Amino acid sequence: MKESYKTKQREEILAFFRQHPGQHLTAGQLCAALDGVSKATVYRLLDRLVQEGALRRYTLRGGQAACYQYSGGHSHCQEHYHIKCTQCGRLFHVQSPAMNRVAGELKEQQGFTLDSSMTVLYGICRECAEKGDTTTKSDG
Amino acid sequence: MKESYKTKQREEILAFFRQHPGQHLTAGQLCAALDGVSKATVYRLLDRLVQEGALRRYTLRGGQAACYQYSGGHSHCQEHYHIKCTQCGRLFHVQSPAMNRVAGELKEQQGFTLDSSMTVLYGICRECAEKGDTTTKSDG
């Protein structure tokens, strides 16, 4: 694998992630926030940082923007899951004991090892439900 | 909701899904396979059929394109979920009472209504785990 030079752009991106701990950021958000970094470089760096393990990528839906999260090198928050509202598109973190039970169940019954960091549960969030808004973002 | 007319294009798409039971098809595949249906119509019909419950839409990793699967007209099988192996890429169906408990938990704690038909759990299937293969299909 190639060597990674320590550049201004690289440091800017990492700094931004450190300033937003635990958050999910899209390439677009980074482009907007980081003035001194071009779009192409943001994407290239994002890819690279995922490869290197500094970030995690969540591919939420085809056609929609991927989200990146700073992993600080370690993945100690294995226990949380992601839920995404199919209406407003927001992503939330949740602790879910029941979900851990699902993981156990899958392991026993199917020998399937659930990867919580890759899994996103879809549905409708409270706010959208209360709005009673039926206008879905192109998803049924 | 609007009424749905029975058109040649609509029937062609449904026929194609019936000819490919259980398969996941992308809009692109349908465009290629169905000569007499334009791209725009494929997308419009796909959306519509998802709304109507005739198809299910999934976002599978490894490709950006959304996949659609024929659901046989009834979408009342709330009890089953999908798990996908991030290594071999296979998709499995599972019954999971525990998953329904997750749905309940999310509803209570977050007011979040889980949509099981949109949700795919990711992880490693037994076979791939036994192979001890560490070559994950990464992300990009």
Next chain:
DNA sequence: ATAATTGCAAACACTTTGCACCTGT
């Protein structure tokens, strides 16, 4: 010196949309 990185804009893949015309009821 030289390998890696950057910016720009153009290319891409997937999906949506505006509009005039066609079809099902």
Next chain:
DNA sequence: ACAGGTGCAAAGTGTTTGCAATTAT
């Protein structure tokens, strides 16, 4: 007749890439 559907091509997103110039080591 009229609500609804269709094709086309253009417009949108989000992401990638070719290439010459720039920067880190």
